[in-house]
Amino acid sequence: QVQLVQSGAEVKKPGASVKISCKASGYTFTTYLIHWVRQAPGQGLEWMGIINPSDGTARYAQKLKGRVTMTRDTSTNTAYIELSSLRSEDTAIYYCAREGPQQFRFDPWGQGVPVTVSS
């Protein structure tokens, strides 16, 4: 079945970087887009950006431009997000999610990765 399995929890200090993975299985990786969405504690969902695994092109939320990089490795069917210059406000659960061609919706989602930024 279609699955997105993400890497484990992270604890980082302010100013550091974090890189999270999202391994896809059960479908052709390059046919579907991968989104990244985060959720701060007790808060709603924030869209961070999207990557096309077929050609590696990515588009980021304006708020995060300059700090976020999305990449992929087609040999392992894995997408990555790296967030730099971490601050306490980046403490959140980070999800990856799949979007089909011209579907404009997220299905399914990865299990989420808690990232804590604390000194």
Next chain:
Amino acid sequence: EIVLTQSPGTLSLSPGESATLSCRASQSVSSTYLAWYQQKPGQAPRLLIYGASSRATGIPDRFGGSGSGTDFTLTISRLEPEDFAVYYCQQYGGSPPQYTFGQGTKLEIK
């Protein structure tokens, strides 16, 4: 950026009752680009409705979506205990096109 405003913030109902959740957009949204998700504590969101009114795979017909333009509604009939969760609407659009979520409606047991 298109802002989605969900109401009410919290809805308290009993099992067996029906729930009506609202999602209002700051600009017109194509129905094609409007989706609803359910999120339970400690879990990732799950797609319920896409294209404003189409149920995702495996979603019971107690869940229904409707609306157009700037006003969309998620209706849940005959509430089951497992339906009590947080619900989010999501859209794609605006200029430049962005994906945005509403702030969520918490459906709690009365």
